[in-house]
Amino acid sequence: MSKRVLVIEDEPNIIEAVSFILSRDGWEVKTHANGHDAMEAVRARAPDLIILDVMLPGKSGFDILQEIRADAVYGHTPVLMLTARGQTKDREMAERAGASQYMTKPFSNADVLAAVRALVVP
């Protein structure tokens, strides 16, 4: 049974691109497009990996990450953060909040794929 990835991202084209890449690699991809009920989506989808955007409508990616890390069930789910804000202080914030990996947009498809593979133990 293939592993499940939840992509939380509000930009439709990016969702489509990431879904395409991961599906082709054999992952089951679920998507969610806004911030304020992201935690509910996590609980509903029970993902093996979460790809999380920082700037989301309703709630920031950092806040969602904190909620995930505080959750009893999904607290240890690996989280790959994708952000369009490439400053050092954003990366540090992400690490402090407990991101498993942090990638800056625009990214290379191969890098994303490699990171996902590395983060999820099959």
Add this chain to the structure above:
Amino acid sequence: MTILNVLILVCILYVVFLFAVAFAADRAALRGRGSWLRSPFIYTLSLSIYCTAWTFYGAVGFAARSGLEFVTIYLGPTLIMIGWWWTLRKMVRVGRSQRITSIADLISSRYGKSNLLAVIVTVLAVIGTTPYIALQLQSVTLSFAAFAETDPTATTLPDMQSTALWVAGGLALFTILFGTRNLDANERHHGVVMAIALEAVVKLFALLAVGIFVVWGLSGGVATTLDRIDASAIARFEVSGSRWIGLTMLSAVAFLCLPRMFQVMVVENEDEDHLRTAAWAFPTYLMLMSLFVVPIAAVGLELMPTGANPDLFVLTLPLMDGRDGLAILSFLGGFSSATSMVIVAAIALSTMVSNHVVMPLWLHFSGGAAMVSGDVRHVALLARRLSIAGVVLLGYVYFRLSGGGTALAAIGLIAFAGVAQFMPALMGGLFWRGATRTGALAGLIVGAVVWIYCLFLPSFGPSVVLPQVVFDEGLFGLQWLRPRALFGTEGMDPVVHAVLWSLLLNTSAFILGSLLSFPQPVERLQGAQFVNVFDHSGTPGGWTGGMAQSEDLLIMAQRIMGATEAQALFAEAARRQGLAGYLPEPSPSFLQELERELSGSVGAATAHAMISQIVGGAAVSVEDLMAVADETAQIMEYSSQLEAKSQELARTARQLRQANEKLTQLSVQKDGFLSQISHELRTPMTSIRAFSEILRDTGDLTAEEQSKYASVIHDEAVRLTRLLDDLLDLSVLENGQVVLHVQRGSLADLLDRAERAAGVQGGALRVVRDRVAEAVDLTTDLDRLVQVFINLIANARKYCDGQPPILTIRTAVIDGELVIDFTDNGSGIAPAQQAVIFEKFSRIGQHKAGGAGLGLAICREIMARLGGAVSYLPGQKGAAFRVTLPLSARMAAQ
């Protein structure tokens, strides 16, 4: 060269010499040199302005007409100098201790600073002096004419009036130059005094020279001269006792009261002790001046043709004998007498006129602005100068109007009688503490009226001013009011009659008024200071005090200078005096030093008044208090200026703080802006990169997928381009570099264009418009305005959540401004966000609806360039934006 030319040349040289002497004396006094300036003999010689041209020429004429009566003119002053010198000393002491500037000032100061009194005295003095100045001008022109008559080459007589005008102008110039160098009455006119002292020597020398020439040259020795006198009419004149006594008294009183005499005797006095020398030296001078009067008159009457003017014998006798040099000397003597009188009279009168008439009027009309001291000084100097010119001009006008006739000769005594009216108020003020302002006013007015009615007006002759009937029948037909026979006293000499009655009534009114009225506090204070002047004025300016006062002085000084400085000053002074501790002996030198130190902080007058009060050696005078008030006003002015300055500083600091806050805010905004731009650029780039890699790396894409992904790349590239365009557009608008293309078009067309471009057609949003109201023509940059409209309509299309979404566009003209409201029926914008929606990248609720978040920022900039505005209109339920634009197209700077 003719004798007339020589005379003019000598005159000019003499005048230049006088200027040089006055200038040198002023310079010497300024540098503190020239102790010889303060010699008692200079003072005595300056008193000789009593001997005017009227005395120089007129005494001989007087003797030729009335015998020995002329002696009374010299006798009066002699009696005063010898018998009454203690009165003079009191006047001088009062003048110095009270810083008196004129006789008007003295009388007004004594009677409680009454300016009314000062004005009356001033007016009377001007009336009394003007004919006298005219008389001097006449004497110069007459003597000049006497020369011209003997000059065979002069075909026409020189114009008398132009001569007088030249003389008057020169005198006014001299007086202004040397009489108004400085304002303070305590600073004396050394230059003027020196020049008139020199002139005194010249006139005495000239008269003596003519006398010696007449006795030994023309007449042939003392014995023959005495015989000639016995033979002449002079010996046969009856001397009327009453007239003799009356005239002597009159000249004595006038000597004390004449404004010009007061000027040289009191105001210009350097040292009280000079009076001791003058007491014998001045009578000697007068005696020498009168020595040859009778011989000249007797010889003149005998040798000169009948009808010759005896007033000019001094000049015509040497001329007749061909002694041109002596005649020129004699002319210079007369010239000196005339000019010195006019100069001093002009100074004295101008001081009175400017201090008591011009300055009070100016202060009254200029209001509070006058309290700033520096200003007053210039105005006072100007007033003094104009007054001098005015006084001399008045004399000249009188001379012209009177036609230069011989009637002027009688003016001397009439003027004496006029100024004699000051006498009761003056003497009463100095010797009687009970004298009051009311009394002085009553006496002066009564005396002046009697003098004008009985002597001044009748002197013009019957039917000139007073009609003949008044002379014969009295005023209103009352016999006892006849001007020459008041109360039925017929048969008296007119001058004696007028002097008797005016002074008698004046004195009675003065005494009665004083007894019946009650003095005000200031009057009593001043009265005590004047009458008891010798009791409480030591050396003027000096200080004395007891040891007990040192502590009080220290307390006061600490309050003003601060404790540390005051204690240091006192300790240092004590050390110098060989005393331990902080309390020096209050010696005069220490008190002066303290006054100097304090005046640096509180002003000279305040410092003086404060020390006076503690040391108690001198009472605080009203002038001191006035000066304190003046300084206080100045200090208040300064402090209000300081307050304004500090307010300005606070304002500047506030502005700087605000600017700094703004800068900090801008810096934060700039960081946010860069971060936003980065985000806005990276998002479309991410899609582009991801899909281009998919297209590149994925071999088995369907044609449909290929086409779809290529369009994504294309759309995102377009989005990127639009973002860059917006950024550039905003940058241009914000920097004000935008070029506007002004065109004319109708609002309805513009809104149609905007609706089409915003993509309303076929969408859910319904737009409600009022096409009637939109029929307005505009002259502006139409494309830019449409850009704003597109933004607002597109925002409604994207964000309006009404069911169904409706946008209402209302147009109105309010106060010459076109107002267009865009209101939708959605949930609107939260108040907290209304403030930021016009900022860059301030998208509401993180919605991404295709824009980069620059739209409203661009709208705001465009409207500012077009001279209008766009703003959020709260309280409309939905989101509402108001665009305003002036109808008369006013563009902002491009």
